[in-house]
Amino acid sequence: MYLWITLSLALPAHAASPDPDWPDLFPVAGEPQNGFPSWYERFIHVMVNRSRADPPVDLAACINSGACPDGVCFPTPLPAMGWDYNLARAARFHAANLTATGCGMMHNSPCQLVSNISDLYPGSCDGSAACACSGGTASCSGGNDFASRLSLFGASPRAENIAWLGDPFDVFYAWLHENTSTGTCAWSMENGHRWNILGDAGTIGVGGQGGYTVQDFSYGGPSTKLVVGAHYPESGSSVDFYVSWYDTAAPSLATVDVDGTCTPMTVERGTGGNVVYKITQAVGAGCHRYAFVFKTSGGTRERFPSTGAFGIGCGEDWTVDPLAEGAGCDCTPSCDGRSCGDNGCGGSCGECTAPLTCSIAFACACPTxxxxxxxxxxxxxxxxxxxxxxxxxxxxxxxxxxxxxxxxxxxxxxxxxxxxxxxxxxxxxxxxxxxxxxxxxxxxGGFPILLLLGVLGFLRVRSLPRRRTI
Structure with a gap:
């Protein structure tokens, strides 16, 4: 028997216009600010944009199993979500607060929070009742709702998802592939997690702390073309690198720089300027540093993180130390004689308009x-x-x-x-x-293979016993 308790929150929608000063929250791309986000939190964000780049692919298994008939309500790509520092702080604090007070999984805070909690966390307060709750105790009821909690951290609330803390793939697909009894194209208490992930919010903050994972959503949008990138699993001799690209066009260069050597990446999800790139690479034992190095269609260089480098097996997720850019990092794209397909640097020579597809001769042509x-x-x-x-x-x-x-x-x-x-x-x-x-x-076999992989992923998630999400 498996227990899946699902509940999510969302405020009524309004016009998705960012606050005038929201870009000020993104002075750099990818560098953690005061420890936000962690590798785990960053990878959950990658999964969100991976799903939004091609919802039909990510929902295929769930639709075909009959678990989410409303999955057909997402037939087209959705804009990538940007990262918000204040949302990230509010999300991780709530996970820490729920863990420290032992009140269980809930959207409301377990107490009325002190008004200056944003100044205290994560510095002098670890989320425990003694420093986070008015009066120093938590009754596990009557606390701040999620909207007022986010407001205390300077964030504009839109929606929230909560789950246990675990493997990021399992947690994400517990939200995305939750069971729904109706195909109605609207947010409900049954499908709320899925609709929050694939909804009209434009920014996200993820918090993973103690026993919980929290996603908090607001409006706005990405401030950088390389929106978010990470590797999976967290450590190992071979890892998958993922990065979300969001621009008006595909990049001319798409690489991951690992220990000073750049390797072209390929599109896993999406088309044109709204895509997630992926590459599987053997890295071996020890500490390895990496960054994503791209160029826009016009040749402007983009990097994530913009300074320093992320780490695999290094004991820390990010370092300020610069990463050398050696072989492959200055790849010169070539589209001579090509109207579509790869440009030799991980970028694109163009997209074909359906029903035409890109042939092995890199020309748009009718399928074989x-x-x-x-x-x-x-x-x-x-x-x-x-x-x-x-x-x-x-x-x-x-x-x-x-x-x-x-x-x-x-x-x-x-x-x-x-x-x-x-x-x-x-x-x-x-x-x-x-x-x-x-x-x-x-x-x-293209579609059946994608479907099979999705089904395997879905069964893997649904077989986890007694996990809770709200």
Whole structure:
């Protein structure tokens, strides 16, 4: 038996306009400020932007299992979320406060907080009742609600998620893939975590402390093009590097600099200027330093962190010591003869407009097995509008069979490898979402592989016993 108690909070939406002075909270990119964020907190943020870059991919397993029928309500990419220092402080304080007072998981504070808690935490106060609570004790009820708590830290409240402290993948997907009984496209007590992550908030602060993980959300948006990056797992001889890029166009250079050597990264999620890059790299034992080195489409250099470097197996997440930029860090992109695909430096030579895809010759072309018929990619063997040749349309009751118009019945449908999955019952607007797997226009096995990986991830999360989220 598995216990999943879900509850999340969100305030009524308003126009998503950032506070006029919110960029002042981001003087640098990536460098921890007073210890915020930690590796764990930074990676949870990466997971949020990874999901927002391509919600259908991240929700595919949950939708197909029937656990989140409202997943079809997120058919398109969403803007990346920026990091907010005050949200991060409020989130980690709440995790520490819940842990120190032993009051259990709740959105309200376990007591009325002292009015100057923002000045005390994390310096002279560790979140315990003696320094955090008015009167020095916690009754586990009657405390500040999450909105007033965030306000004490100088943050504008929008929403909040809470879970246990654990593996960041498990925690994140417990929120994102929570069970929902209805496909209604609206925030509810059942799907609130998912809708907070994929909602209209533009900034986030994550707090992981003691026994809890807290996400606090507000408005605004990213202030840097390299929004957030991290590695996973926290230590090991081989790690995955992830970084969120958010700009008007894809970068011309996309690399991770590990110990002074830059290696091109590839897009894992998203398209164009809203993407998450990933690379798996063996690093070996010992301490290793890294940073993400990118260039905009116009050649402007971007770095995350902007100074210093993150660490793997170093005992500290970040150091101010500069990281050398050696081989590969000044990669010169080349798109000669290419209209799409990789530019040799992890960047892009361009995007193809559907239904065209990027061929092995780095040209936008119709998928293998189809022909370009005035902008339509047609299978000349079966397309009744382009049977045998472009423009040759079958008439009346004719079918296109093996490139010829015929009145013979179509072949047995059992020989067709296409699979239609109709998710219409889960769409509150009544829109028809027909998702095709294994079509001639897809890379061989492409969608089923993504689906399988998602299913494995989903089963991994749901098999964890007696975890709580609110």
């Amino acid at each position: 097995g189809t022909e370009d018929c005035s902008g339509a990619c047609a299978d000349l063997q079966t397309d009744e509008a382009h049977c045998g040749t472009c423009g040759n349309a079958c008439t009346g009751q004719q079918n296109c069979i093996s490139g010829e118009c015929s009145t013979d019945p179509e072949p047995d449908a059992g020989t067709d490898t296409d699979t239609d999955v109709d998710h219409e019952p889960g769409n509150a607007k009544g829109d028809d979402c027909s998702c095709r797997a294994g079509t001639s226009g897809s890379p061989a």
